[in-house]
Amino acid sequence: MSATPERPGDRRIAVLASRVGADEKRLFDAFDRRGVPFDHVDTRRQWFLAGQRDQPWSLALNREIGQVRAAYAARCLTAAGVDVVNSADATEVCGDKWRTTMALEAAGVPTPRTALGLTPQAALAALDSIGYPALIKPLVGSWGRLVVQLPDRAGAEGVLEYAAALPGPQSHLGYVQELIEKPDRDIRVIVVGGQVLGAVYRTGESLRTNVALGGQTRLCEVTPEIDKLALNAAAAVGADIAGVDLIEDRDGRLLVLEVNHRVEFSGFQSALADRVDVANHIVDHLLERAQR
Incomplete structure (x- = not known):
C-alpha cells in the first residue's frame, strides 16, 4: 500500500467496507498493482466529529454493505470535503426502491x-x-x-x-x-464512469437470480438498446459506478428493475473472464476523479 501513487498529492484513497469479500479483495489487489495508496476503513469502527474537515483522504470508494452506514458515511465525508464515489445522493436514491423508481420515471427510463x-x-x-x-x-x-x-x-x-x-x-x-412475464433470466449491466463494461444474463431456480443466492451468469451481448438503457439509468440516479438490472417482457421489450450503487461483480467477472477487469476499471475511474 505504500508504492508511489499515480495521482497528484500524497493523500490516500479510503475504501469504506465493513465486510471484505471477493470483490473488495479484487479492488485491493488492483490498487496494489497500480501502486495506489489506500486505506481500508471499517465503518463499524469509524466515527466523525461534527465540523471536522482534516480527513486524511481526498477520495473515498464507498463499498459499505449496510445501507444506513453507507449513506451516513458518505454524508459525513462529503461534509469534510472528501469526494465520495458513489455520492451520498446516489447512495440514498439507489438504496430506496421508491426513490429509484421516481428517478428512473423522471428520466423517461422504462420500468415496470x-x-x-x-x-x-x-x-x-x-x-x-x-x-x-x-x-x-x-x-x-x-x-x-x-x-x-x-x-x-x-x-x-x-x-x-x-x-x-x-x-x-x-x-x-x-x-x-x-409481475413481468419474462424468460427465466434477467440482465445485469455494469457501468463505470459513464461506460458500459459489459452485460451478463443471470438465471436462477426461483424469482431471484442474484449470484449471492446461487444464480448463474453467462455472457450477454451489449446491444445499443442495453447500452443506452444502462447509461440512462445510471445517470438518472447519479451513480458513477452502477449495477443496472434489466428484464425482458414477453414482447422482448427491456425494462429497468433497479440500480445498485454497491455493485457486486464476482459473477459478472467470471462470465466475462479476460474480456474486462472490473476492479481495474474502477481504479481507473477513481484516478480520473482524483485528477479533477
Missing part, C-alpha cells in the same frame, strides 16, 4: 408499473389497479430478500395484514409492482 401505498390498505387498492400477479418489495434491501410474489388479492391481503402488524412505520408502506 409500480406504486407506493402509504398504508397497507392503500397498497391493496394500488394492487387492485395494477392487477395480479404482482410483487411486493421492501423499500430497502438487497439480494431479493423479502420480495413476495402475490398471485391474487387473497394472497395480498395476508401479506399486507402481516405488514400492518410490524412495528416499524416504513414497513407499513407498500412498494408494489406488476
